[in-house]
Amino acid sequence: MSQSPPSAHLIAEKLKAIQTFVQQGVFSKVEAEVNALLALDIDTDSRTMAHYLLAVSLRLQQAHTKAIETLHQLLVINAEHARAHQELAYNYRAMGEQQQASVHFYKATKLNPALLSAWQALLPVYQENGQSEALRLCQQQIGKLSRLPKPILAASDLLYDGKVLEADALCRQFLQTNKHSLDALLLLAEIALRLKAIPEAEFVLETCCELAPDNLEAKYELFKIYSKLGKFSKALELTEALCSKDTENVFYQVAKATALVGVGQLKEAINVYLALIERGRAEANVYLLLGHAYKTQGDIALSISAYQNAYQQQRFCGDAYWSLANTKTYRFAEDEVASMLAGTHDPELAVKEKVHLHFALGKYYEDEEQFDKSFFHYEQGNALQSSTLSYSSEKHTQFVQTQINTFTPDLVEQRHEIGCSDGAPIFIVGMPRAGSTLLEQILASHSQVDGTMELHEILGLAATLSKKQGNKPSYPLNLKQIPNDLFAKFGQKFIEETKVYRQGAAYFIDKMPNNYMHIGLIKMILPNAKIIDARREPMACCFSGFKQLFGEGQEFSYSLDDIGQYYQNYERLMAHWDALFPDEILLVRHEEVVADTENQVRRILDFCGLPFEQACLDFHKNKRAVKTPSAQQVRQPIYTSGLEQWRHFEPYLGSLKARFSK
Known part of the structure; x- marks a missing residue:
């Protein structure tokens, strides 16, 4: 007879015991307990946590190579695990591989912007390399996280760790005694957005703007909601206010162009993107948005050129390749195909980029009438995208x-x-x-x-x-x-x-x-x-x-x-x-x-x-x-x-x- 899977309570108790062993430095018990747990029929989240605790234990024992192997096993299960990337960075830094460490600290902050230690680790990197824009953003985020009330920082961490309901409960508990806390209200809006309660997010952010009319973060977050809801006239009003307060902020300029596209002022939006490019302030995403604007008004040749510039800025910019494929008429060159294939095999590339690359390759092979290869890439892209979602057919x-x-x-x-x-x-x-x-x-x-x-x-x-x-x-x-x-x-x-x-x-x-x-x-x-x-x-x-x-x-x-x-x-x-x-x-x-x-x-x-x-x-x-x-x-x-x-x-x-x- 096959054994029935262990109860959720038993698994939770075992993970808690392993975590205690790590904290107490009883490393001899950690690996044995983790291996015993992984031998059972446990859910994906528990399997992920077991690998993570083992990796932390190995790092603390300075077994860095083995820790890195364990973390890569974890990332196969959950490629979007922010703390796994942070752990990889700690290990690479200890081994003297500063470039690799920086890459993973950056990935950790992208996946979980509440990881203060990862931001602090990136600060000297940006200072040494003279990356002024990245340095400014890094300093802003460190300042913001350092000022957050501890319960709100903890709730933010829970949110980005995928524990949305726990984050919501902790945030609302804090708001019971701190009703006008702007930090808590901003987080509540972000949680509402994650729960797809968009009208609630809109109401909360409008309240924030009333409580603190000069707070640019609240205005910028409300702009995102208005854009999502298609309320582009309101979004444009906000971006005018944002740009007048901070004329050098690239994000605000891009926001303004997005709102202009929304209200149909495509030429004005394109001029904003072109001005950013002319000033040397454009990264791949600006070229992407420029390409989308050209495509919307029917200038396919110009949109193609913009998308190509995007992947020239960022080699494995999956969105650029997919946008080219999504014109439905573009035909990829051999070097572009080679680059896309290389990206799908790059273990360091983010899931989002790989998803885009697989869909673009699916379209390429379909146009080439190599339908077996085409379906393979469509299937891979769909599987990766599905792994990041929580859709329930039931x-x-x-x-x-x-x-x-x-x-x-x-x-x-x-x-x-x-x-x-x-x-x-x-x-x-x-x-x-x-x-x-x-x-x-x-x-x-x-x-x-x-x-x-x-x-x-x-x-x-x-x-x-x-x-x-x-x-x-x-x-x-x-x-x-x-x-x-x-x-x-x-x-x-x-x-x-x-x-x-x-x-x-x-x-x-x-x-x-x-x-x-x-x-x-x-x-x-x-x-x-x-x-x-x-x-x-x-x-x-x-x-x-x-x-x-x-x-x-x-x-x-x-x-x-x-x-x-x-x-x-x-x-x-x-x-x-x-x-x-x-x-x-x-x-x-x-x-x-x-x-x-x-x-x-x-x-x-x-x-x-x-x-x-x-x-x-x-x-x-x-x-x-x-x-x-x-x-x-x-x-x-x-x-x-x-x-x-x-x-x-x-x-x-x-x-x-x-x-x-x-």
Whole structure:
């Protein structure tokens, strides 16, 4: 009989005992206890901790080579472990390998900015090498961490160590007796962001700015939230204030350019990036952002040049290579391929960079019709990306079922026509990579329709309603308890908050695909909104999502099992919405748009109550800014070659195909 795995309590007790042995210097017992623990069936976190404690023990015994070997074993399990990099740095420094030590101290601070000792170790390195910008940032961080109240420093360390709930509890405990502590409030906002409670983070940071209007850190963090929420006008106001207070701060200049891109002032943003480059203040990320700005306005040649400059600044800049691949038209040269392959084998390279490189190589080999190699790199990139996330397919399935159980015909009848009557919004929902950008481009080419972007307002409202308040139910179970008049206010708030993205047309588009989860809520707050379901054949849609590295979100897409389950959940929920709201949701199949464009365009316009305009058929001539991965495709006429691309990879997609063959 196989032994059952040890209980979590027993593992915790064993790790605590090993930690005590390390602290007391009883090193003879550490290795034996760690090896005994690793022989058991224990979870990844416990395995990681066991390796870490063994490595610390070995370093304290000056067995540096063996400690380094142990730490590399740990990094195979968890490549983002900040303290492992700090330990590597201690060992390399003890062995006189200062360059290697500096590399790992730097990596440790990138992964956990609360590691004060790592920052202190970097300080003399930056001083000796005359790295003035790095030195200034290092000194600022040392000063900030040294001034933090000890509970907040400890909570920061917990947060960056992945113990988010523990960090949240410690931070809130401190705030009970220090209500106006700016340090604690800033950390609380960061924790809220990590928990994806973005509206709470926004509220906390706005409170910080009210309490301390001259605090630049609070303004900069609020800028990040506004950018994430797409509130770029507000973000731009903040960056103007930041840049006026600190004219030499590169981060503030980059922030200003980001906000300018957000409000559509691409030329002004590009000028900011070019000025930084001219002044010699640009690192790889500035060239990357410049490339993105050029791509958004359709200048592909200039964007390619900027991306190439980015990897020339930083050899294994994975984002630069992936951005080149993501133009969908770029063809890599042999030396670029060699560099990417070398990066994937570099044990010191960060996981994030390797993820980008694998996805770029996947695209390269796909273009070369070497589909076995292509799938290998897509698979590697997805596996690495998935290892950094905590997506749960089971939780998504439960959420979908809760929506179905909550939104009943009775509830819809009770809350019929209680929302804001404005019919301006057109929601395009569905799976990513299902053709929503194409539909948006078609509609945005109409004289009465403004194209915007993937707006966050509906997701933000759902997140706000989802906050637990004592024993009261949260969204969607709490909808019955919300007073009727609030639904109209929610709808009006959506209309007001989205005005900033519009140019004055009668209608506007919100193409956030994930809004499909909240159609019931949308129909309650905006009963006259138009909803279009962008649908694509499941194999093509799922594999297209699997080989796409998204900027953020879409965490289900990095596993074929997860993306297949997600698609089925989406179909199930959309069937429910269609039954609840008959004739109020237009299903548009991507394959039919490609096969019969004019009739489908006329059908879409009829649904939206719009007269036919030829510009909607000539959508590829529209020069509007497009920020999604499909930006280059929608600037070309309709083509059919993408419909069956997944078939080249059919031998590797057996489990996915079986799911949709049932």
